[in-house]
Amino acid sequence: MFASLQDNLRTALKSLRGKGKLTDANMRDGLRMVEEAMIEADVAYPVVQDFMARVSEEAMGQKVLKSLNPDQQLVGVVHEQLIQLLGPVDPSLHLEKDVTVLMMCGLQGAGKTTTCGKLARLIGTEGKKALLVAADLQRPAAVQQLHVVGESVGAKVYSEENASDPIAVCQNAVKFARENGINVVILDTAGRLAIDEELMEQLKTIDRKIGPDQCFLVVDGMTGQDAVNSAKAFNDALELDGVIMTKLDGDARGGALLSVKHVTGVPIKFIGISEHMDGLEPFYADRMAGRILGMGDVLSMVEMAQREFDQDEAMKAQKALEAGSFTLDDFKRQLEQIMRPGLMKKMLGMMPGFGDMANMLQNTDHEKDMRRLRGIIDSMTREERRTPKVITPTRRQRIAAGSGTSPQEVNELLKQFDAMSSMMKGASPSELIGKMQRGDLVDPTGKMKKNKVGTGKRLSTKERLAQKKVRDKALRKRKKR
Structure with a gap:
């Protein structure tokens, strides 16, 4: 949503990063870039003029000029003036009447x-x-x-x-x-x-x-x-x-x-x-x-999760986890909720710092991923779905052949199952949101890999090769011992 406006405003505000304090000179440069970002976004020019006058008046105040974090202060000023520009708004429909x-x-x-x-x-x-x-x-x-x-x-x-x-x-x-x-x-x-x-x-x-x-x-x-x-x-x-x-x-x-x-x-x-x-x-x-x-907009994300996810199904899954009976059938039902078209991208887009990841998922075929995961689970026996630990390498090959996938994909799904079970165990919805914000994000599609600091960022080919070299070197050292 508004990717161009977001990028231009970020660039404008970042221009002040590293400055010791706000001065007339660097403030003028930052405000000029904010104004250009709004004009490029097709904001009505009288609105731009009024908005910039308000931002300039607040930003040039003595309290801001003495700040040691000028970029953060200007973000605060722009944020406050955006709220005033867009609001106040009462989003309720007031449906008190009979009709x-x-x-x-x-x-x-x-x-x-x-x-x-x-x-x-x-x-x-x-x-x-x-x-x-x-x-x-x-x-x-x-x-x-x-x-x-x-x-x-x-x-x-x-x-x-x-x-x-x-x-x-x-x-x-x-x-x-x-x-x-x-x-x-x-x-x-x-x-x-x-x-x-x-x-x-x-x-x-x-x-x-x-x-x-x-x-x-x-x-x-x-x-x-x-x-x-x-x-x-x-x-x-x-x-x-x-x-x-x-x-x-x-x-x-x-x-x-x-x-x-x-x-x-x-x-x-x-x-x-x-x-x-x-x-x-x-x-x-x-x-x-x-x-x-x-x-970000974590409040809207929590409300969306409460509105869109089947709460009864979530309670059943929670009870199954607590009783130690969470199965791959339960896992499949949870994925079918999470991977509805556009839902994952919308929720990630509301999380602070996860906008880029949401853009990565824009062209992901979630339905195709869901069919693949469903096919793997449906190719298992009842015992295997109930108790995944019984799945041996031989069984993994049979499941892969039955679902038209590879043993590695079967193994990846089992890892995702273990990760999701651990993440959900004993966690309230707000705690789950916190885990997602910290980067402890379960990725059902298998298309996103965590980097070293667990931010959920997709690693580039160069980064993956570098990590492989480190692992290979460590493996050679262990063999020499």
């Missing part, structure tokens, strides 16, 4: 219908029932798409055949929700390829006659300043309660995210960070500021 109506609007192509499904899924994790309403009666196949999305997240979809009046559909949907004990109604309204008067009049009418409790605008974060302009136009017409910014996992430079609140006054409530239905996160200004500066 809460959420109106979703936006231009075509922003990901509005998919976001409706993601929001319904997120609401479902809070124990509420959501009803998706097909109020987009203009775009071909929009109703059908919403039904597919609703089915994928387990949410009901309200639609009417041959309907021509979106207002009547919305009114009937709210009535249906009240009669069927549904807590939240999400209106998927029509969009356009561009803002026009007809679109705005239709949305104003729905807003006036349905009276939604909250109105959210879905904008494409990759469109830069166009996203800010559309947010301003929609807010002038509807008085938005929040913005949901999508596609931030792509090549978004970050300009729209950093500009929209300052330009429109409308807070960002949620962000879309993947194309999968679990790829919607509540927006927190302080956490996002930390991510932009490469400081």
Whole structure:
């Protein structure tokens, strides 16, 4: 997320590293690089000007100028001003009413219908029932798409055949929700390829006659300043309660995210960070500021783990470990949770110092890795899965032949099983996070190798050869003895 902006800001802040203290001269150089990084990220220029004025005022204060760690002080100043630029934000939906109506609007192509499904899924994790309403009666196949999305997240979809009046559909949907004990109604309204008067009049009418409790605008974060302009136009017409910014996992430079609140006054409530239905996160200004500066976001990672992992399955695994009965079948189920598409990369990206590792995993075929690991385990007998210690070299060859892998790959999986068992034994979720941060990271794919200091960094070919020479030399010495 925002790799270019992160890299440029890091370079700007590193330029002050090693300076004895902040002075007018070196501060001007550092601030100029910060400003260039924001302009390159397509942040609206008035926003850049205001942001830099605030940062300069804070950074040039006597308290900072006397600092012995100028780079750290400037990071602190920039971090604080980013939080003010992005916030304050209340990410909660306030679903206290019997039926809460959420109106979703936006231009075509922003990901509005998919976001409706993601929001319904997120609401479902809070124990509420959501009803998706097909109020987009203009775009071909929009109703059908919403039904597919609703089915994928387990949410009901309200639609009417041959309907021509979106207002009547919305009114009937709210009535249906009240009669069927549904807590939240999400209106998927029509969009356009561009803002026009007809679109705005239709949305104003729905807003006036349905009276939604909250109105959210879905904008494409990759469109830069166009996203800010559309947010301003929609807010002038509807008085938005929040913005949901999508596609931030792509090549978004970050300009729209950093500009929209300052330009429109409308807070960002949620962000879309993947194309999968679990790829919607509540927006927190302080956490996002930390991510932009490469400081990590451990709180969001812990919340994601609690939300996405099957807690009952985790408790069973924990009890099996405590009883000494954790098997390879249990191991396989744990891996299937961890290695869902994009989940490992997202979680690593939230950990301080693990951003580069997350980028390494971007092109990794996790499904292929999972099939390989599953094939190895399924080629074992029940006894071998229950008690891996009985697997001899002969059995290892048989398992490899049955799974289409090599004995070395079978051996690597058994090592991963032992490592994961040790890491999980008696550890709470917060303790597991701590182990991951310290570099005690189990890598189910077998593609990452720990370096000497255990940081989880992939070793280069040159480094691996150097380590092999050291091992070979030590082995020769032992043989001479």
